[in-house]
Amino acid sequence: MAIRSNKSRWRSFIRFTLYSVCLFLHVPSAAQELNFTHYTVADGLCQNTVWCIYQDSQGFMWFGTKDGLNRFDGVSFRSYRDNPLNKQRIGNTFIRTIIEYDKNTLWIGTDEGIYIYDHNQEVFHKFDLKTESGVAIVSPVNGLLKAADSTVWIATLGQGVFKLKAGGHQELQLDQIHTGNHAVSSDYINDVY
Numbered sequence: 001m002a003i004r005s006n007k008s009r010w011r012s013f014i015r016f017t018l019y020s021v022c023l024f025l026h027v028p029s030a031a032q033e034l035n036f037t038h039y040t041v042a043d044g045l046c047q048n049t050v051w052c053i054y055q056d057s058q059g060f061m062w063f064g065t066k067d068g069l070n071r072f073d074g075v076s077f078r079s080y081r082d083n084p085l086n087k088q089r090i091g092n093t094f095i096r097t098i099i100e101y102d103k104n105t106l107w108i109g110t111d112e113g114i115y116i117y118d119h120n121q122e123v124f125h126k127f128d129l130k131t132e133s134g135v136a137i138v139s140p141v142n143g144l145l146k147a148a149d150s151t152v153w154i155a156t157l158g159q160g161v162f163k164l165k166a167g168g169h170q171e172l173q174l175d176q177i178h179t180g181n182h183a184v185s186s187d188y189i190n191d192v193y
Contacts, residue, residue: 039072039077043077044076044077044079045063045065045070045077045079046067046069046079046081047065047067047068048065049066050063050064050065051064051066051094051095051097052095052096052097052098053098054098054100056106056119057103059074060072061074062098062106063077064095064096064097064108065093065095066093066095067081067094068080068082068090068093068095069081069090069093069108080124088121088123088124090108090110090115090117090124091110091115091124091126092110092111092112094110094140095109095110096110096111096140096141096142097142097191098144099144099145099152101116103119104118104119105117105119106119107127109140109143109144109154110140110141111140112139113126113127113136113137113138113139113141114127114141114144114154115127129164131174133176135159137156137159137162137174138159139157139158140156140157141154141156142155142156142189142190143155143189143190143191143192144192145193149165150165150166151164154192155189155190156187156189157188157190158187158188159176159187160176160177160184160186160187161184162174162175162176162177163175163177
């Protein structure tokens with residue numbers, strides 16, 4: 001009798017396992033379908049190749065391309081390109097990375113440094129702060145990261161990593177961390193996490 005009850009338990013275990021597997025395989029087919037919309041230049045993008053995507057706290061989607069920056073409100077695109085006639089424009093159109101510093105400003109990493117977008121005034125300002133030794137960020141900015149303490153880490157192609165932090169009396173201090181400091185293995189940094 002003990003042998004039969006062990007066989008019976010074994011069969012119950014096998015049945016339970018098979019039912020569980022069948023149920024597990026059936027669940028994905030009951031999942032909701034995903035719908036994708038493909039946007040192109042015809043829809044208002046500056047270019048079809050998108051290098052970065054960011055959603056800000058206001059709900060706008062931002063797309064960085066090699067030919068400008070796009071803001072999408074869910075219905076239409078607004079394009080931001082270099083315009084020499086406008087002094088408050090984005091000065092470089094190869095957009096590599098985007099972060100939101102606060103609810104009013106976006107930081108845009110381009111092929112020629114950083115531009116800061118002011119949501120309230122809808123203007124761009126070139127980030128021109130220099131390190132204590134006079135170094136400005138002029139190379140492509142591939143990565144931007146805002147840490148919990150509001151320090152901004154900046155990854156560049158050719159100038160290493162920069163760290164921007166608030167100093168005494170909220171003055172901003174820009175420090176360069178590159179191979180000369182033996183802190184990073186290359187001055188060509190692809191991103192920061």
